[in-house]
Amino acid sequence: MNDELKKILETAQSKRKENKLFLKKAAQQKSTALDKKFKEETNVFFDKYSCLDCANCCKTTSPIFRDVDIGRIAQHLHIKPGELVEKYLRLDEDGHYVLRKSPCPFLLEDNYCSIYHIRPQACREYPHTIRKNMYQIMDLTYQNSLICPAVAAIVERLKKVT
Numbered sequence: 734m735n736d737e738l739k740k741i742l743e744t745a746q747s748k749r750k751e752n753k754l755f756l757k758k759a760a761q762q763k764s765t766a767l768d769k770k771f772k773e774e775t776n777v778f779f780d781k782y783s784c785l786d787c788a789n790c791c792k793t794t795s796p797i798f799r800d801v802d803i804g805r806i807a808q809h810l811h812i813k814p815g816e817l818v819e820k821y822l823r824l825d826e827d828g829h830y831v832l833r834k835s836p837c838p839f840l841l842e843d844n845y846c847s848i849y850h851i852r853p854q855a856c857r858e859y860p861h862t863i864r865k866n867m868y869q870i871m872d873l874t875y876q877n878s879l880i881c882p883a884v885a886a887i888v889e890r891l892k893k894v895t
Contacts, residue, residue, distance in 0.1 A: 734787045738882040742789075745878045745885035752888050753875050759891070760871035767867050770895065774887040775862040782883065788844035789880055795832035796855030798822055803830065809851050860884045 745752060759767055784790075798806075800814075807817040821838055822830045832838070839847045846852055860881045861870060877884040 734789060734882070738782070738787050741882040741885045741889075742879070744889065748889075749879070752878055752892075755888065755892050756871040756875050756878075759895070760868045763868045765865075768865055770891055771862045771867050771887060774890045775860075775883065777890070778883045778886050784883075785844045787882055788840060789882070790859055790877075791840040791844070791846070792836040794835065794880055795837070796853045796859070798830040798832075798853050798855075802853040802855075805851050806848055806853075809848060862887055 803814045803817055803822070807814040810817065812820075818830065821833060823833045825831045837846075839852075841847055846856070858864070860877050860883050861873060862884060864870075867874070874884060874888070878888045879885070
C-alpha cells in the first residue's frame with residue numbers, strides 16, 4: 734500500500750468517533766440521494782486508484798462464503814466443497830463460512846486474486862459503496878472505513894459535501 738493510501742486510513746483511524754456519528758446520522762436520512770452520493774464518490778476514488786494498489790481487505794479480513802460460492806470455487810479448484818471448507822474456511826460466530834486466516838490464500842503477491850473471476854459475492858460487491866439503500870449498511874460502512882482506503886476517502890468527502 735502506498736503512503737497516500739496509508740495516510741487515508743490513518744486519518745480514518747484518528748476520526749473514528751466523528752465518522753461513526755456522521756454515518757449514524759446519514760443512516761437516518763433513508764434517501765436515494767445517499768446512494769447517489771456514495772456512487773459518485775466511489776467513482777471519483779476509483780478514477781485515481783485501483784484495489785490492486787492496496788488489497789488490505791484481502792490481507793486483513795474475510796468475506797462471507799455462501800454455499801454457492803463454495804461450490805463454484807471448489808469446482809474451479811477440482812476439489813469437493815467439503816475439502817474447500819476443511820482446508821480454507823471456518824464457521825464464524827454468526828454461522829457464516831469465512832476464511833480460517835488472513836491474508837486470503839487466493840491473494841497473490843502482486844495483489845491479484847487467483848480466483849478473481851469466481852470470487853465470492855462478498856468480494857465482488859466490496860467495498861459495498863455502490864448499492865441501493867446504503868443507509869441500511871452504515872455500520873458495515875464504518876467498519877470498512879477502517880480497512881479500505883476507498884471507503885475512508887469516500888466518508889471524508891461525503892462529510893464535506895453533505
